[in-house]
Amino acid sequence: MNGSKKAAGLTAGLGWLITMFLLGLLLFKGALATGYGWDWARVPAFFFDWDRMRFGPLLKGLGVTCRLIAWSLLLTLFLGLATALARLLGGPVLAGLARLYLEIIRNTPLLVQLSVTYFIWGAVFDFSAFWAAVLALSLFEGAYLSEIFRSGFLAVDQGQWQAAWCLGLSTPDTFGKIILPQTAPMLWPPICSLVISLVKDSALASTIAVYELTKEARDLAAETFLSFELWLTIAGIYLSLNLLMSALGALLERRLGRL
Numbered sequence: 136m137n138g139s140k141k142a143a144g145l146t147a148g149l150g151w152l153i154t155m156f157l158l159g160l161l162l163f164k165g166a167l168a169t170g171y172g173w174d175w176a177r178v179p180a181f182f183f184d185w186d187r188m189r190f191g192p193l194l195k196g197l198g199v200t201c202r203l204i205a206w207s208l209l210l211t212l213f214l215g216l217a218t219a220l221a222r223l224l225g226g227p228v229l230a231g232l233a234r235l236y237l238e239i240i241r242n243t244p245l246l247v248q249l250s251v252t253y254f255i256w257g258a259v260f261d262f263s264a265f266w267a268a269v270l271a272l273s274l275f276e277g278a279y280l281s282e283i284f285r286s287g288f289l290a291v292d293q294g295q296w297q298a299a300w301c302l303g304l305s306t307p308d309t310f311g312k313i314i315l316p317q318t319a320p321m322l323w324p325p326i327c328s329l330v331i332s333l334v335k336d337s338a339l340a341s342t343i344a345v346y347e348l349t350k351e352a353r354d355l356a357a358e359t360f361l362s363f364e365l366w367l368t369i370a371g372i373y374l375s376l377n378l379l380m381s382a383l384g385a386l387l388e389r390r391l392g393r394l
Contacts, residue, residue, distance in 0.1 A: 162367070171363055178364050181355060196351030197372065203268060203337050203347055208330065210273035215280025222285055224306065233281070240278035246339055248275055253343040268340035276333050283325045287318035320388070327384030331377045338373070348372060 181191045190198075221233040240248070252274075253267035262270075291314050299309035341350035352369045356362045 162363075173364065174361060175364055177359065177361060178368055181365075181368075192351040192355060193348065193368070193372075196346060196348040199265070199345065200337055200347040200349075203265065203272070203340060203345070204334055206269045207272040207276065207333060207337065210269065211276040211280055211329075211333065214273055214277030215284055218277065218281035219284035219288065220310075222281070223288060236274075237278050237281065240274055245271070245275045245336060246342060249339055249343055264340075264343045264345045267343060268337075268345050272333060272336060272340070275336070276329055280326065280329055283322060283329065284318075287322040288314060290321065291317055323384065323388050327381065327388070330380055330384070334376050334380065335373065 181193045183189075183191050183194060218233045218236065221229040225233065249268065249271045252271040253264055256262075256270070257264070257267045295313055295317075296309060299313050300306075304312070337347065338349040340347050341353060344350070348369060352365045356365045359365075
């Protein structure tokens with residue numbers, strides 16, 4: 136059994152390497168066909184300026200991106216859980232409001248939501264582009280996360296809720312001690328996929344002038360004309376972030392499976 140798992144892992148790794156090699160070769164051939172002159176030597180200076188001993192724009196943008204993802208993820212978890220519980224345990228008013236929120240968010244583009252949040256809500260409530268992006272991303276991802284939570288909670292037999300209430304447990308105790316421990320292992324894989332989507336969607340914050348990674352790369356590409364080098368570098372950074380998220384998710388999934 137272990138031998139077959141190792142063989143499958145080696146096969147997957149080899150397939151990954153071959154795919155990346157072919158993709159890199161395709162990009163390189165495409166650049167050659169356009170007569171593009173590569174200049175990778177200038178890229179490291181965009182990460183760290185050794186002459187002035189300070190972070191370059193790409194590292195600064197990466198820091199803003201990580202902050203954006205962290206705050207958005209926290210608010211996403213809160214909104215997703217609150218919306219799912221409102222639909223399952225709330226009265227008709229709460230359930231109706233939650234359903235209205237879901238229908239609006241899931242049926243309009245994130246780019247439009249970002250613009251509305253920044254140019255309308257931001258002007259009314261006076262918050263910055265960064266927090267407008269956090270709010271828009273959280274509302275968008277939270278709508279999808281709420282359905283993940285709701286489906287997981289509904290997968291638990293309703294008799295367990297009723298048995299807990301018959302024993303005198305409150306709804307928070309029932310949820311925290313009985314329902315959530317059973318649903319966590321099955322909820323974790325789709326939650327990891329949603330986090331990866333959040334990482335990629337954070338790039339859209341550049342459209343409302345949040346100086347995160349994509350915005351910094353776009354400005355640098357316009358200034359230096361190093362389009363291929365910068366966008367391939369940015370793609371590699373986002374790929375690394377999502378691979379890290381996937382590895383952490385797989386580790387936690389294995390630990391949850393042992394509970």
